[in-house]
Amino acid sequence: MTKAALEHYHARMQRVLDHIDRHPDTDLRLDVLSGIAAFSKHHFHRQFTATFGLSVHRYVQLVRLKRASYHLAFRETDTVTGVAMDAGYEAPDAFARAFRQRVGQSPSAFRKTPDWAPWHAAFAPLTHARSKHMTTHSFNDVTVRDFPATPVALMEHKGDPARVYETVQRFIAWRRAAGLGRDAAATFTVFHSDPRATPPEDFRLDVCASTDRPIAPNAAGVEAGLIPAGRCAVLRVIGGAEDLEAPALFLYRDWLPASGEEVRDFPLFCQRITLYPDVPEQETVTDLFLPLV
Known part of the structure; x- marks a missing residue:
């Protein structure tokens, strides 16, 4: 054939x-x-x-x-x-x-x-x-743009990546109670750890919702945070929102060395533009941000 x-x-x-x-x-x-x-x-x-x-x-x-x-x-x-x-x-x-x-x-x-x-x-x-x-990515799929400083409400997940959804459930419940549903606030994830290279007990990420409101003390453990302003390489990922390792690897292994850019001292993060099951799983849209100097 x-x-x-x-x-x-x-x-x-x-x-x-x-x-x-x-x-x-x-x-x-x-x-x-x-x-x-x-x-x-x-x-x-x-x-x-x-x-x-x-x-x-x-x-x-x-x-x-x-x-x-x-x-x-x-x-x-x-x-x-x-x-x-x-x-x-x-x-x-x-x-x-x-x-x-x-x-x-x-x-x-x-x-x-x-x-x-x-x-x-x-x-x-x-x-x-x-x-x-799988759909493969090309250099033309990556854009470089300025990301504005974005105050967020964040909940830290630390521990086994397989239990991230427990944190997500708690965060969703807090968002609903706080009036920060997905229609009112953008959704972000900040990846502090690489699950392939981090022991499960040390794995860490933050689930976030954009807001400039003060975060009142709460039992859920949600705190005020900030995704800082700066240049970022941005790769839009269609589908595959649960596992962003392949597009992240493309950015680090292929795009970054060829671009001549240098990474900034802030973790990889993403914005969840559309979420499953609001849309079919293969139609979810996620923007993956690699912070640059």
């Missing part, structure tokens, strides 16, 4: 992933998905499994259950029954069985006290499948 033919084949398969990710609540039967790829329905199942390492049925189920888990953990106004219906289950008990089988907790238990370690393991096949044919 020529390179062009292989790329065309992979593009047809990628169309299927994109369709599932954007429309998880629609009809995703085998004949529908094979038509999107323009492959015979008699062979498509084996082609999908061979390409992505898991079956069509499992991929669809994982996409739906992952979205459901986000609603359970971060959307306290969504009922478990409503989440089950939205995930394509006609009865809450069928949803509960499927959720427990994949995540290891009932939907109600997960909502109350999520166990994030088995959650990460359960949905790792999704990340693996999507990384098969």
Whole structure:
């Protein structure tokens, strides 16, 4: 197979992933998905499994259950029954069985006290499948611009990266109570540590919301902070908001040496422009900032 033919084949398969990710609540039967790829329905199942390492049925189920888990953990106004219906289950008990089988907790238990370690393991096949044919970045994707000094409310996470979402949950609850929802304040993450080179117990990042209000003493541990003004290399990342290691590596390994720029004494950080599940996971937009001298 020529390179062009292989790329065309992979593009047809990628169309299927994109369709599932954007429309998880629609009809995703085998004949529908094979038509999107323009492959015979008699062979498509084996082609999908061979390409992505898991079956069509499992991929669809994982996409739906992952979205459901986000609603359970971060959307306290969504009922478990409503989440089950939205995930394509006609009865809450069928949803509960499927959720427990994949995540290891009932939907109600997960909502109350999520166990994030088995959650990460359960949905790792999704990340693996999507990384098969990842979009690569080029130097033209990077711009250099002046970032304005931005006061923020921040909550520090220190410890195992697998437990970051526990911190995120607490921060979201504080934001709601403080009237700093995503419509009112920009969302940032400051990465003080590289998870590949830092022992889990020493890993650190800050989750932040922009605000110039004074931060009153609070039990959540939220403090006032500042993302300083300065020049930054900016790489816009579409999709893959949960794992920014590959685009960060591109900035450090490829772009920075070729640019002739020098880094400034402030950590890598990002702004979450759009967030999952507000938009489909592959349509999330994240601006990754590398501070420069």
